[in-house]
Amino acid sequence: MHLDLSFFCNMDIINNIENIRKEIPQGVTLIAVSKTKPEEDIMQAYSCGQRVFGENKAQELKQKHADLPEDIQWHFIGHLQENKIKYIINFVTLIHSVDSLKLLKEINKRAATCQRTVDCLFEMDISHEESKFGLSEKEVYSILQSEEYKQLNNIRICGVMGVGSITDDPNQTRKEFKELKNIFNNLKQTFFQDKDYFKEISMGMTGDYPIAIEEGATLIRIGSKIFGARDYSKNNTEQA
Numbered sequence: 134m135h136l137d138l139s140f141f142c143n144m145d146i147i148n149n150i151e152n153i154r155k156e157i158p159q160g161v162t163l164i165a166v167s168k169t170k171p172e173e174d175i176m177q178a179y180s181c182g183q184r185v186f187g188e189n190k191a192q193e194l195k196q197k198h199a200d201l202p203e204d205i206q207w208h209f210i211g212h213l214q215e216n217k218i219k220y221i222i223n224f225v226t227l228i229h230s231v232d233s234l235k236l237l238k239e240i241n242k243r244a245a246t247c248q249r250t251v252d253c254l255f256e257m258d259i260s261h262e263e264s265k266f267g268l269s270e271k272e273v274y275s276i277l278q279s280e281e282y283k284q285l286n287n288i289r290i291c292g293v294m295g296v297g298s299i300t301d302d303p304n305q306t307r308k309e310f311k312e313l314k315n316i317f318n319n320l321k322q323t324f325f326q327d328k329d330y331f332k333e334i335s336m337g338m339t340g341d342y343p344i345a346i347e348e349g350a351t352l353i354r355i356g357s358k359i360f361g362a363r364d365y366s367k368n369n370t371e372q373a
């Protein structure tokens with residue numbers, strides 16, 4: 134018997150994903166950012182083949198991982214507190230938001246206890262806005278040159294991530310994404326030339342992903358354009 138599930142579906146989510154897919158070239162992975170959204174919405178996206186999802190709260194992610202299909206790849210894209218690493222360490226596919234050596238060491242320690250090597254990106258400060266997280270290029274160099282970093286056998290640095298400024302000026306956005314790509318190139322040359330896994334540039338959200346793609350993004354993180362606006366009035370809070 135064939136069940137027509139579309140009756141139950143929010144077809145918008147599927148249409149939105151299909152429209153975005155038409156715009157993204159090969160080599161760019163779409164991360165569906167499902168933070169604050171219910172599991173039914175994630176299953177809608179899943180039903181049209183989406184397997185990569187992004188979340189920014191460790192406990193919310195732990196719950197969704199427990200409830201939803203095994204073959205989903207979960208990316209952590211939010212600010213990660215050290216005491217929350219334990220909720221996600223045994224399944225997370227990629228942590229986009231490493232912004233200190235201290236956090237990296239803690240991720241490494243937790244990853245070792247579950248015998249994993251966990252892929253990470255350095256979050257770079259490209260917007261230079263007070264409210265945002267991220268490292269300077271200088272800080273990343275000093276991490277990568279440190280003796281402590283060399284001892285970390287249970288993490289793997291796969292590239293960089295950045296969040297663009299909130300601005301209506303596409304030139305500003307483009308400038309920031311060019312800066313991120315530049316940092317990626319420098320790090321690749323200096324530290325990761327022979328490391329095939331160092332290949333990711335995570336940039337671009339609903340408002341700026343077309344520019345990010347033009348400037349060399351390999352991972353784009355799209356929430357509202359897929360799932361609609363988020364409602365933080367219920368019980369969710371978000372750091373800007």
Ligand SMILES: *Cc1c(COP(=O)(O)O)cnc(C)c1O
Pocket residue numbers: 166168189210211296337338339340354355356357358
């Ligand atoms: C929420 C969030 C996104 C998605 O934002 P949209 O504008 O809804 O596409 C992407 N990246 C990060 C780091 C986020 O926190």
